[in-house]
Amino acid sequence: MAKIKERESFRSRLKAVGLRHTLPRERILAYLDRKSIHPTPEELYQGLKKKGYPIGLSTVYLNLQVLRDSGLLWEFKDQKGNTRYDGFGEKHHHLFCLQCGAIEDVLVRELPEFDPEPIRKAVEAKNGWFIEEARLELRGVCPNCQ
Ligand SMILES: [Zn+2]
Ligand SMILES: [Zn+2]
Numbered sequence: 001m002a003k004i005k006e007r008e009s010f011r012s013r014l015k016a017v018g019l020r021h022t023l024p025r026e027r028i029l030a031y032l033d034r035k036s037i038h039p040t041p042e043e044l045y046q047g048l049k050k051k052g053y054p055i056g057l058s059t060v061y062l063n064l065q066v067l068r069d070s071g072l073l074w075e076f077k078d079q080k081g082n083t084r085y086d087g088f089g090e091k092h093h094h095l096f097c098l099q100c101g102a103i104e105d106v107l108v109r110e111l112p113e114f115d116p117e118p119i120r121k122a123v124e125a126k127n128g129w130f131i132e133e134a135r136l137e138l139r140g141v142c143p144n145c146q
Pocket of ligand 1: 097102143145
């Protein structure tokens with residue numbers, strides 16, 4: 001039952017941005033919709049294979065781009081310049097460890113209120129950009145490295 005519900009939600013998420021539902025897209029979204037999961041395309045490819053989902057690396061790349069362009073995934077670079085993907089549905093910020101490179105999610109709802117509104121307004125007035133969202137990048141040293 002949970003599985004069917006899950007599939008429905010990925011289907012409607014894809015539909016909402018005008019994308020067709022395909023199995024690779026669903027599997028990529030399902031794989032990425034977890035806390036502190038930020039794979040490179042290669043890591044995602046290996047991870048899906050390990051779960052028993054055979055999928056081509058080029059299919060992974062292609063679908064990551066499509067899903068990113070539709071706003072279903074967030075693409076970012078880690079400190080080493082690797083491109084990584086984030087599909088965790090809950091609003092969060094990123095913690096980067098400057099020593100081991102670990103990337104952890106910190107949920108917005110577990111933090112004191114952060115109001116990006118004044119920053120957004122200032123940037124729009126000063127730079128003439130239209131800002132759609134604000135994310136925090138917090139850099140420091142993780143518990144393992146301390
Ligand atoms: Zn660390
Ligand atoms: Zn994240």
